[in-house]
Each structure stands twice: as structure tokens, then as C-alpha cells.
Amino acid sequence: MSHANSTLHFNKQYDLQIAYWLLACAAVIFGMILLGGVTRLTNSGLSMVEWKPLMGIIPPLNHADWQELFFKYKQFPEYQKINAGMSLDAFKSIFMYEYLHRVLGRFIGIIFVLPFLYFYFTKRIKPGLTPKLLLMLLLGGGQGLLGWYMVKSGLVDNPDVSQYRLTAHLGNAVLIFGFIWWTALGLLSTPKPQQAGLNSFAYVLSGLIFLMILSGGLVAGTNAGHAYSTWPLMGDSFIPAGLYSLQPAWLSAFEDITTIQFNHRMFAYLIVALVLTFAFKALRAEISKPVKIAVWCLLGLLALQVTLGISTLIFYVPVPVAAAHQVVAVALLSASLFISHSFFHSSGQPN
Incomplete structure (x- = not known):
């Protein structure tokens, strides 16, 4: 093996x-x-109700610790206005979800930073990749700050987090995920020619699915999923009364639960129509087998996502179904990004 081939393999x-x-x-x-x-x-x-980036990883170790945390929780509006009289056992249940969420965030930081340092100091990172990895690290650190900024919005008079901050928190998480996924694909894949003409369609579809996820964040942040538990009608009609009733009208898209749920539904119909159109075109085109498989995955995930979305509504937002609806949206985006990356890569663009 020549020196050049050996270096390439290395x-x-x-x-x-x-x-x-x-x-x-x-x-x-x-x-x-x-x-x-x-x-x-x-x-x-x-x-x-506190943010301790370092000491916050230590869980309550005894009854006194639990009592202290429960006492602090009682000083804030959520307990006083919604959960007054809550038992310590009930508090432990909700505490553990948030505690595990924060601990997992710290764990992600560790599994990113330590290998990054290893790859960097052993000079295993190819030119041009280090800035992308540093940007991932920056976005990840910002995500922790954004999470606490979101929580703070619910520790005031109204015991509910801002839908704007929640959507930003969700959107940044999905952005980080997509950025890492796209970068990994660039390191794994080798260019294979795809039929031109679908590139722009694929990119637009990925962008719209991301916006759809943000729309879902607004639904979650305003509890708009509880507003109408019927489908395909919203109440007695397809177009409900009171749409865009706030002043100014554009504010309704972010703060009126009827408008927010209606927009989310309309966005879903648009995504379904575009995915079906794209799949029809792509499967008739000259594309590689992995991309064809990805298109079929996209269709399967779309069918699952629609089923979960409708079920979330008509069964009044059950936790397992609604959680699956959120995470399948990210899977749908993953399939779309894989397809977009295949076209992007095959067109000779850089990773």
C-alpha cells in the first residue's frame, strides 16, 4: 500500500x-x-426551583433532603395555585422527571467534551471539522442556560413556562440534534450520483418539518392540544370560530390556543401533501438504494406521526402518545435530513 493510500485509510x-x-x-x-x-x-x-450546574447532580439522599426541597417548592406559585396539599410522594414523582432531565443534560456534556478533547489533542479531527464541533459545544452550553431561562418564567406569578422559551428550548435541542446528525452523515457517506431536480424540494421539506416541530412547541407551551379533542373537525366545524381574534391579529398565532392548534393542523396537512408528492417524484427518479429506503422510511414515519397526532387529540393528550408524537417528529426530520444530505453530498457540495 502506498504512503498516500495508507494516509487516506488512516x-x-x-x-x-x-x-x-x-x-x-x-x-x-x-x-x-x-x-x-x-x-x-x-x-x-x-x-x-434552583439551578445548580455543579452541585445539582447530587440527588436527595435522605428524608431531610426531600423535606427541604419540598419546602422550597412550596414557596412558588405552582404549589400555591395548582398543587396545594400535594403529598411528599407526589412531589418526589414530578421531581425525579425534572432531575433526570437535568442529569441527562450534564451527561451529554460529558460524552461530548471528553471525546472531543481526546480527538483534538491526538490530531484526529480533519481540517474544517473543529469549528463545527466547537459550535455544537457552544449550542449545547446555551441549551442548558436556555432551559433554566425557560424554568424561571414559570417561577413567577403565572405557574407555567413561557411558550416562547419552551419552543426555543425545544427548537435548539432539535437544531443541535440535526446539526450532529448531518455532520456524522458527512463523515460516513461517500458521494453517489442522484437525479438532479429534487435537491431544492428535499431541502425545503426538511426546513418545513423543523418549523412544524416549532409549531408543536407552541402547542405544548400553551396546552393548545386540550382545546379541541375532535378530528377532522375542531368542535363543530373545520374552521373554528375565533381564529386570529387577538389584537394585533398576528399575535394569535403565538398566544391564542384555537389559532395555535388550527395552524398546527394546517401545517400537518401541508407536510403530508408535500411528503407524498416528494416521495412520488423521488421513487420514480434515478436515486440510490439507500435514498430509496430512506424515502420509504419517511413515508412510514409520516403515517405513524399522523396517527399519533390524531390520537393525541381525540384521547385528550395521553402522556405516552403525546411524547411519542414529539419524538417521532424528530425521527421524521432525521429521515428527511438523510435524504437532503444525500442530494447535497452528491451535488459536490462540501459537508
Whole structure:
């Protein structure tokens, strides 16, 4: 084997190591998004009223510790206005969801930072990749701060977090996940020619699915999923009364639960129509077998997501179904990004 081929093989081996590390990080973040959804759905997010980035990893170790944490919780509006009279055992239940959510966040930081330092100091990171990894690290650190900024909004007079901050927190988590997934794909894949003409369609579809997830964040943040538990009608009609009734009208898209749920439904119909159109075009085009498989996965995940979305509504937002609805949205985005990356990569663009 020549020196050039040996070096190429050596570098490819490092790329694969980094890709597998990034995929492991992405998998844990995927679980983190699921746990975050469960934390929100069980109304557990305001059970920890302090933010201790270092000492906060130590759980309550005895009855006195639990009593102290419960006493602190009682000083805030959620207990006083919603959970007055709550037992210590009930508090333990909601506390553990939020505690595990925060601990998993710290764990993600560890499994990202330590391997990054190892790869960096052993010079295994190829040129141009280090800035991307540092950006991931920056976004991850910002996510922790954004999480606490969100929690703080519910520790005032109104015991509910801001839907704007919750949507930003969810959106940043999905952005980090997508960024890591895309980067790992660039390290794993080799360019294969795909039929031109679908590139822009694939990119737009990925962007719209991301916006759809943000729309879901607004639904979760305002509890708009409880507003109408019927489908395909909202109450007695397809277009409910009172849409965009706030002043100014655009504010309704962010603060009126009827408008928020209606927009989420309309966004869903748009995504379904576009995915079906894209799949029809893609499966008739000259695309590689992995991309064809990804298109079929996209269709399967879409069918599952629609089923979960309708079930979430008509069964009045059961926690397992609603949590699955959130996390399958991220899986749908993953499949879409894989397809987009395949077109992006095959067109000769950089990773």
C-alpha cells in the first residue's frame, strides 16, 4: 500500500471514529428530547426551583433532603395555585422527571467534551471539522442556560413556562440534534450520483418539518392540544370560530390556543401533501438504494406521526402518545435530513 493510500485509510478510520461518537451523542440527545417531552407533559418542569450546574447532580439522599426541597417548592406559585396539599410522594414523582432531565443534560456534556478533547489533542479531527464541533459545544452550553431561562418564567406569578422559551428550548435541542446528525452523515457517506431536480424540494421539506416541530412547541407551551379533542373537525366545524381574534391579529398565532392548534393542523396537512408528492417524484427518479429506503422510511414515519397526532387529540393528550408524537417528529426530520444530505453530498457540495 502506498504512503498516500495508507494516509487516506488512516484518516478515514479517524473520520469513522468521530462519526460513531457523534451518532452516539445524537442518540442520547434523541432520548433527551423524549424525556423533555415527558417532563413537560407530566407538569414536572417546575419541581426544581434552583439551578445548580455543579452541585445539582447530587440527588436527595435522605428524608431531610426531600423535606427541604419540598419546602422550597412550596414557596412558588405552582404549589400555591395548582398543587396545594400535594403529598411528599407526589412531589418526589414530578421531581425525579425534572432531575433526570437535568442529569441527562450534564451527561451529554460529558460524552461530548471528553471525546472531543481526546480527538483534538491526538490530531484526529480533519481540517474544517473543529469549528463545527466547537459550535455544537457552544449550542449545547446555551441549551442548558436556555432551559433554566425557560424554568424561571414559570417561577413567577403565572405557574407555567413561557411558550416562547419552551419552543426555543425545544427548537435548539432539535437544531443541535440535526446539526450532529448531518455532520456524522458527512463523515460516513461517500458521494453517489442522484437525479438532479429534487435537491431544492428535499431541502425545503426538511426546513418545513423543523418549523412544524416549532409549531408543536407552541402547542405544548400553551396546552393548545386540550382545546379541541375532535378530528377532522375542531368542535363543530373545520374552521373554528375565533381564529386570529387577538389584537394585533398576528399575535394569535403565538398566544391564542384555537389559532395555535388550527395552524398546527394546517401545517400537518401541508407536510403530508408535500411528503407524498416528494416521495412520488423521488421513487420514480434515478436515486440510490439507500435514498430509496430512506424515502420509504419517511413515508412510514409520516403515517405513524399522523396517527399519533390524531390520537393525541381525540384521547385528550395521553402522556405516552403525546411524547411519542414529539419524538417521532424528530425521527421524521432525521429521515428527511438523510435524504437532503444525500442530494447535497452528491451535488459536490462540501459537508
